[in-house]
Amino acid sequence: MKPIIQNFLSSAEKSVLGKSRETKLALCCFLSQGHLLIEDVPGTGKTTFAKTMARLLDLSFARIQFTNDLMPSDLIGIQIYNSNEGKFNLIQGAIFNQFILADELNRGTPKTQSALLEAMEEKQITLDGNTLELPLPFFVVATQNPRSQIGTHHLPESQLDRFMMKIKIGYPDHENEKKIISNESHVESFHDLKPLIDSSTLNNLFSELKTIKVSDKLLDYVLKILETTRTHDIFQGLSPRAGKDIIKAAKAWALIHGRDYVLPDDVQIILPAVISHRIAPFQNQTFDQDLELTQTLIRKIKVD
Template sequence: MPLSSRHQSIPETRTQTVPSAADYSDNQQKIAQLMAQLNQIVLDKSQVVKLALSGILAGGHLLLQDLPGMGKTTLAQGLAQLLGLGFSRVQFTNDMLPADILGMSIYDQNKLQFEFRAGPIFTQLLLADEINRSSPKTQSALLEAMEERQVTQDGQTYPLPEPFFVIATQNPLQQAGVYPLPESQLDRFLLCLSLGYPSPAAERALLKGQDRRELLKGLDTVLDTEAVLLAQQGVKKVYIADVVLDYLQRLVAKTRASQEYHGLSPRGVLSLQRAAQAYAYVSGHMEVTPEDIQAVFAAVTDHRLGQRFMPAHVTGGQATATISQRILAEVAVIV
């Protein structure tokens, strides 16, 4: 069943080229430029920006959880614009249906046949805004797309563009009108990040500076689609030594030794390795170090191990050690 002519502008799957050393060097310079520009938009959150870009270059999906108004949508839009990716935004609500995201088959009376009208998910970067305000049925509509990079409707399978990413935002569960994401959905997100409140200096810059929406309009594309695909290939080539893998596996074993939560699954372990490789790549080196694993560990594991985001006003401003922080403190780098 062919897509209707109205949707034939959907980006097509691209053939990947073999990268050279010069290509990688050029990409590294562009990545540094991209982060510098994004840090001018999302102030005082350089580590979150670096982790978010690492997740994208690792080919994974991102979950941004925080209070409303913290800059989650600004970060997602900035990434899409700087990476030159096709972008769609869907505002999730409690009355949304799966077809509102995936698309549906509509009968064409002129052609006397059904035609599939692609939904907003047929893009390169989908911003699923406030994903936990929709029902579990609508949330689960994203599962196949996130894992298989395809959509199945009425027995027909439609591939999604390459690359394809989902950046979802969610509000704290303490707020009204939200549905918790099931574990199977959470496991599809490579990284879960939280922006948090800005520092006083950053907040003053926001008060005295230009509107973020105006700054977003002025961003120029730094990496195009081909460069993103090239970077993804570069991430896969980042070397990880056996001694570093030993450390990674000790961390994983520690997650599985607890009676309080289920440990990391094999998919979670692969996600941890891939995220560490991407973080090393973004940092400008082609070998994973224990510091790279430590940098991504919380973002990869906490949401998989049941760690719920608690905003500062709920915890009384007291910082409590997360599951990942306790594990990192208990597992030695070298034994």
């Protein structure tokens, strides 16, 4: 494991107690330039987790709290008529940052949601006919309450597909929870965090990611995964984009572990995060059920 990644993980550990796996997955998602969706019940540290990531990555950060009345303009920005000058000025919205934390995404109206999701996909926005490029790298971390919660607009499948990963923070284990509820300095440690990975390091990591080898055998394995979901009717068929995401994430996972080739083990580890939100044929399932379904899929497929 590279020292820089080691550092990143150990620093994150200080702020987000006992969640090293999730931290790794998140890092993996950033390295492969995907967007992350975090779903859990309120109060499990979703926001803290996202904020920690942003702090450590040294990127311009914005947080958008999604509510019923949040307008797309709040997100993207507005053209304001300056009557003195007699022309329109662009006021940039929160989206013109590199790291965006979209808190409680499913509380926003579908209109606003789709504005964000379009930006995520295109990495550019269109405002009154002008196309504006977003600063790169561009990450969105969205948090979401479980579907059963009242007053939420759940995301349609097509938009869920744009998130590379969907993870769950989960309740901390016994010891860490004890620390959290007893230790006041927990919050302070978040403020103590220093940016570890600057943009040039990040770019280096990006280019390093491209050199990671993916063997034919591994591609066959991933293909088998995709085909299996398409031929069994307990799954929804995965899109080629999902396949691409699996490879990207697996590469990043290999990079994090200091390998220059991808193993099927990597694929198995990142698979629940990458495909669980795309695999369920019916929307009324809980996330846990989706994860279980993914495990079923993994068990079904032969691997060497």
